[in-house]
Amino acid sequence: MDNDLQTYKQISMADDGKEFDIKKIKSIIEGLLFASGEPLSIEDISDILQIEKFEVKKILDEMIVDFDRELRGIQIICFNDKYQMGTRPEHIEYIRKLLNPQSKQSLSRAALETIAIIAYKQPVTRQSIDSIRGVKSDRVIRNLIEKRLVTDVGRLDAPGKPILLGTTEEFLKYFGLKDLSELPKVEDLEI
């Protein structure tokens, strides 16, 4: 009976403690994300806080929702299990007045077509891309590599050992994808 009481006390305290902890943890993670500037991986945060990775992920995903719900000026973006703070795109005009950040040029039609092919068919050779587009894609591909959206991921075991291309982490971040599984499903497209 005493044992049971002890256990009961422990559990109830643990619950309260846990709730307090989560707020504190979220607060700390917020500070970490700010200080880091660069994307932080779940592993990084887990190491620093000494908390299980699945817990960290759960908390971070909650925080993303929190920030959205509270209309915070900062959003937490997630890609490839990394998390980073960024501003809201709708505030860009104000931020421009402050900072004058370089207007990033959006991708050309050719670049979008090419990266669509690479994203869905990766790993894929330049020749395959040329064949689908009906034109030579050398320059476009080089441009995408420079922008770090695409990289080489190996070589095809075929004559000439052509380079295989694939998308990068930066690609996920660029298009707001958590991971490749979030690419729009092809079946939904109608010809």
Place this chain on the structure above:
Amino acid sequence: MDYQVRISNFEGPFDLLFHLIEKSEMNIYDIPIAEITNQYLEYIYDIGNLDLDNASEFIVMAATLLEIKSKMLLPKDPSSKDEASSDLDDPRAELVQKLIEYKKYKDISMILKPMEEKRINVVYKNAEIIDDVKEDKLLLNITLEDIKEAFNEIAKRRAEEKSINEGLEQELMQEEFTVDDKIDDIREFVRCNKNTVFSELITGSKNKFEIIITFLAMLELIRLREITVYQNSIYGDIIINQC
């Protein structure tokens, strides 16, 4: 012809073909090949006069269309009366497949565009480099006067260095050699010594440039048939003889 202006708007031959198919509301699975070939050819009629990177691909497609058209005109093989095989034998089949695949990725890129727009205006903060700034003992007892003096020293030294460098530059200009000069030199040398070796000709050379000029002079004299040359081994010395 207003076609001229428009063809540069197309990413490539597939793009143009699709435009034609949609414009004339053709059934992609049963393309009227003669019709589309004619329209296509009209569009690229003047392509030679445009400075297009992809002109060759457009022309290849024109040839492909003409080939398909001519194949369609050929009588069907009477032995293959089977419905299924006649589908495969459709000369348009391969092109249609390619068009459909192209359209697939074109549509995907249209979906990606707004996704890009949503993220392109997000600003991130770069990593802060947080240094542990220790008190710098070096600058403890320095006054403004000291700094001023140090600067004057540097300025003075810089002015001196600059004038030295300018002097050097002038010296270098006077050393310029010409191939003609070297040709005369070699002629003179060979006239006195009947035969010589290349390494002797370059013993006085001050830099790689002079050696190269000497070599060029030698080649010129060979061309003028004033000398003949011989090498005993690969990369061996070049033996020069008067003709």
